[in-house]
Amino acid sequence: MNDLISMSTIFSLFLGIGLAAAAGFRIFLPLFVLSLAVKFGGSFINLDESWMWVGSTPALITLGVAMLVEIGAYYIPIIDNLLDTIAVPLAGIAGTIAVGITMPEMNEVATWALAIIAGGGTAAAISGTTAAARAVSTTTTAGAGNFLVNTGETFSSIVLSITAIVLAPLAFIFVLIILYVCYRAYKSVRKKGDQLLAEEL
Secondary structure (H helix, E strand, O other), X not given: OHHHHOHHHHHHHHHHXXXXXXXXXXXXXXXXXXXXXXXXXXXXXXXXXHHHHHHOHHHHHHHHHHHHHHHHHOOOOXXXXXXXXXXXXXXXXXXXXXXXHOOOOOOHHHHHHHHHHHHHHHHHHHHHHHHHHHHHHHHHHOOOOHHHHXXXXXXXXXXXXXXXXXXXXXXXXXXXXXXXXHHHHHHHHHHHHHHHXXXXX
């Protein structure tokens, strides 16, 4: 029980959720930042032993290349919208991993259950909202506004990833704010959809 409420566990959870939220904007960027932190930051990142390879040079290079390809692909018209069709489930997986590997103190079942709910859920919610925003931008601006949406997503992922590593509690606060904004956006879109449906009937 003490493991569940220890400060170390809480900080690990904040770190994982911060990285998971960042994965909702860009899947590989937070994993690359985590890899950098593990490789050069030493022991202040508390990972599960079986995942310490994340800080290896091959992992760092692989994640770095994947990150650059993903970021670049979002600036290619049509490709960005195609990526959104697979981004939500992939972000959910990345978010789950981000939480699961940064909480080595809890038992495995509890860790991965929490990782799926908190990490995967957070990443998927944010990814779904950004995909919807890009779809609206594509429709209303013929794709011209997607550059700003994509840049904002990448910037948000960078800020969240670094904040999660350096100051995890602050990252958690950012995540709560982002989730609230996502909820309000969902409510607004749903309300407009109901109004349009009512007008058609």
